[in-house]
Amino acid sequence: MxxxxxxxxxxxxxxxxxxxQPERRRRHSxxxxxxxxxxxxxxxxxxxxxxxxxxxxxxxxxxxxxxxxxxxxxxxxAGVWPRLHTELLVELRNTGLLEMDDCAIDGSHVRALKRGDHVGPSPVDRARPGSKHHLIVDRRGTPLAVSVTGGNRHDVTQLIPLLDAIPRIRGLRGRQRSKPKRLFADRGYDYDKYRRLLRKRGIKPLIARRGVAHGSGLGKTRWVVERTFAWLHQFKRLRIRYEHRADLHQGLLELACSIICLRRLRTSF
Known part of the structure; x- marks a missing residue:
């Protein structure tokens, strides 16, 4: 099994x-x-x-x-899960399966059945306790970084922290990659302050505008982040947060991201 x-x-x-593994001090102890x-x-x-x-x-x-x-x-x-995720991202880049020029970012609410770190009243679930998964992916939907916050945290507050969480990904040639050239996001990230912050980092913001009719065309690239959330929530433990400790829930998220990356590698052979 x-x-x-x-x-x-x-x-x-x-x-x-x-x-x-810790050494056994005595025989038959x-x-x-x-x-x-x-x-x-x-x-x-x-x-x-x-x-x-x-x-x-x-x-x-x-x-x-x-x-x-x-x-x-x-x-x-011990920090095992982020290192595993980084190693798999390096493998994906070395096999040509990582496309970081275009990235997409979004957040997703989950219910939290226990109190603990990073739990807050969810604005989409009648103020019940909840958490939020924040995710950034490459053009193909490969998860680059993931985080968990309280359910009452706004998506845009995690834009810069999530970009900073992308590891420095080595390649067979060229420099290490740690940021995209273009970032796609929905109306929840529509703040000029954050557009300026992205431009200072050399990232072109492609963010939908509030109050503008749908049909911008950004969804043709941004939809992959929604699909990756669907992949993550196929792991049933992530659909509802049961862990009291936020770091353990974060660890499960990173393990799930690593398994998704490994599946991408398998399909390349």
Whole structure:
């Protein structure tokens, strides 16, 4: 079961990034540590199925949900997920599958069933507690950076932080890439202040205007970010935020983005 949830190509990329296992001080001291690949299978199982950690079938996955959660906590604090995402983006660029000249940005609301960091009253869900996923993608919909905020945060407040979150992506030739040439966005980002900030960074803003009839044509390029949100929310654990800790929910988001990038690599061969 763990091989189905964590295929070889995913494991080969993530294994070198994991922190070293603690040494056993004495022989026969306590139970053996659950292998990292099995624990990762438990994390991916929760990410895909959306079940509670306590409901992870230990007999099927190979470890308990508590063990999987603890490994998620440790690996999140060790910064494993953003490094995995960056490595996959580098692979995509080296194979010619990353088109960063044109990027699109958007946000998406999700309900939050528990209080915690980055939870706020959602303006689109009767002020119920919620969070927001903010995403920037390349022309093909490859996720470049993702973040989570409270449901009451405006999309435009995360425009610059999300651009700054794009890693420096190496290529076989040329300079590292960390910003697009053109950025597409909907009317929620229609502020001249942010247009000026984008131009100062050498980015051409292509943002729909409020009060103008639909039909600008920007949607021909911007639709890919909506499709990527649909890909992300196929991971059932991301449709509703259950994690009390925002960093753990962020870690699951970054793991899902890495899996999407890996699927893009598979289709290239």
């Amino acid at each position: 763990s091989d189905d949830l964590v295929p070889d190509d995913l494991w080969e990329r993530i294994a070198p990034l994991l922190p070293p 306590g139970r053996l540590r659950v292998p990292d690949r099995v624990a990762l299978a438990g994390i991916v199982y929760v990410l895909r199925k959306g079940v509670a950690w306590r409901d992870v079938p230990a007999g099927l996955v190979g470890c308990s949900g508590v063990t999987a959660w603890r490994r998620l906590r440790d690996w999140t604090e």
